[in-house]
Amino acid sequence: MAYFTKIMPLLLEGTKMTLALWTMTMVLSLPLGFLVSLAVRSRFRPLQWLMEVYIYIMRGTPLMLQLMFVYYGLPFVPLIGPFLRFSRLMAAVFAFTLNYAAYFAEILRGGFLAVPKGQYEACQVLSLNRFQTMTRVIIPQMIRVALPGITNETITLVKDTSLAYVIALAELMHGAKATVSRDSNPMAYIYAGLIYLVIVFVVTMIFKKMESRYRLQEK
């Protein structure tokens, strides 16, 4: 117990960083993913292809590689390289956001596909314009379908933040590793694991609530 109270401040410092990374990534990647899901459905072909390539790269290469590329690689880009020197946190937020936006876009696209064509037709014969159709009818139905997938990704992101270890961001995993090396005591790993579980528990509860609210709405 004495050891627990001794190392907790350090782990909580790391937890703060983990939560900061998680929050910023969520706040940025969900709207971006939404825009990408719209772009993938766009009738303007070049935009559609560009987005498909983007999604392919983000899903087809390891997140760890993307992270290292953003932090260590981008500064070497000719001409603009010097302007692409991010702090560790910003590099992580940037890489995670790009990566997660691609996954969210795919989940949301699936949600869009689940809305029957008849819904669009009903809107058209009732003279709703495209914006009204999307905001009042299509998106509320799409979200209901996409929400479980989003919950899943959100939980994965909590754990994926630990990848930022490779660019030496002082997040929870980083703190735990440092503590274990310093004290030759593996307990920090267990405490870190418990902290991840607590975070995931809270996130799961929040999203469960949202899911049930969307379900209730239709009953």
Add this chain to the structure above:
Amino acid sequence: MAVIEATNLKKSFTQQEVLKDISFKVEQGEVIAVIGSSGSGKSTLLRCLIDLEKVDGGSIHMDGSPLVEDGVYCSKKQARQVTEKMGMVFQQFNLFPNLNVRDNLMLAPRLVKKEPDQVLQERATRLLQKVGLSHKDTAYPSLLSGGEQQRVAIARALMMEPELLLFDEPTSSLDPELTGEVLQVIRQLAQERMTMIVVTHEMGFAREAASRVIFMDQGRIEEEGPPEQIFNTPRQERTKLFLNSVLK
């Protein structure tokens, strides 16, 4: 002036010609039943009238203003003005599952019509009463029977006060015991002189509620006339064959 007039409509899907030179007129207060076997082009015709499908040739005029003239479509804005005067009821109801019954009725007029909310609320109340669903005001569509959903869909279409109401096989996805309640509502609208075009497989309904029957076969209007004439003394061989097969 005719409420809606279609002249020489043509429409193909890839290889198949679905509408071959269709012309007809509908006058104020008429109830047209469009009958014919599956694949005869009835639904496509209806969908072209309200701009859910584009024709390849021909003209559609509503109250004299064109939606399409000789295969050339008017501007989006005008198309909207024309189709705003029409309502449509679908085979699959297509109610909005994320909204309750009253909000299904209120959504479009609130966004599209420039009328006070009070007026719209009263209209919704009146129309729900008319289709016998006042008690389902706050229910969500998933909790309603097919017949109830279709009656809500009719009320939703009427909220926009259309001059012409199109029905695309309104009872075809209903259990037999539920078709009666929907047809009853359409009959009542017919008595109130609502102008309607009803694509239907319900021959009994076509015979008693329609003022005119159009029989379609292979993308053509094969025969049209008052129901007594079409059902009792059909002139065309194809009409006879069709009626024999469905009226056994």
